[in-house]
Amino acid sequence: MELFHWDSSCGVGDSLIDEHHRTLVGMLNEVYDVAIAERDSRALEEIMARLLAYTEYHFNAEEKLFAESGASHRIIEVHQRAHDRLRTRLKEYLSLPDKNDPAVVIDFLGFTVNWFQVHIQGMDREHATMIREINRGSADPAM
Numbered sequence: 001m002e003l004f005h006w007d008s009s010c011g012v013g014d015s016l017i018d019e020h021h022r023t024l025v026g027m028l029n030e031v032y033d034v035a036i037a038e039r040d041s042r043a044l045e046e047i048m049a050r051l052l053a054y055t056e057y058h059f060n061a062e063e064k065l066f067a068e069s070g071a072s073h074r075i076i077e078v079h080q081r082a083h084d085r086l087r088t089r090l091k092e093y094l095s096l097p098d099k100n101d102p103a104v105v106i107d108f109l110g111f112t113v114n115w116f117q118v119h120i121q122g123m124d125r126e127h128a129t130m131i132r133e134i135n136r137g138s139a140d141p142a143m
C-alpha cells in the first residue's frame with residue numbers, strides 16, 4: 001500500500017531533485033510496508049537507517065545546489081532552517097527507546113510524509129523555479 005503517492009504534481013522541475021524525491025517517496029512507502037506487516041524490528045531498523053541517511057544526503061545535496069545557484073543567503077538560510085526542523089524531528093525519533101516499534105515508526109512516518117508533501121510542493125518547487133530563473137538571467141538572486 002502506498003502511503004505517499006508520487007505523481008507529476010510532485011515534480012519541481014529539476015531532474016536531480018525530482019529523482020531524489022522519488023527515491024525518498026519509495027523509501028517512505030517501503031518503511032510503511034515493513035511497519036504495517038510488523039516484520040522483525042531488525043528489518044525496520046535497517047530500512048529506517050537507510051531512510052534517515054538518504055534524507056540527510058538529499059538535504060545536503062539540495063543545500064549545496066542552492067548555495068551554488070547564486071541565490072541570496074537569506075533564501076538559502078530559510079531553506080536550511082526548514083530542513084533543520086525535520087532534522088530535529090529525526091534526532092528526536094532516534095532518541096526514542098522504542099523507535100523500532102511499528103506503531104512508533106508509523107507515527108513518525110505520518111509526520112514525515114506530511115512534512116515532505118508540504119515542503120516539496122511549497123519551498124522546493126518555489127526555490128527550484130527561482131534557480132531556473134537566475135540561470136536564465138531573468139531573476140534577481142536577492143529576491
Ligand SMILES: [Fe+2]
Nearest residue numbers: 062083119124
Ligand atoms: Fe528542500
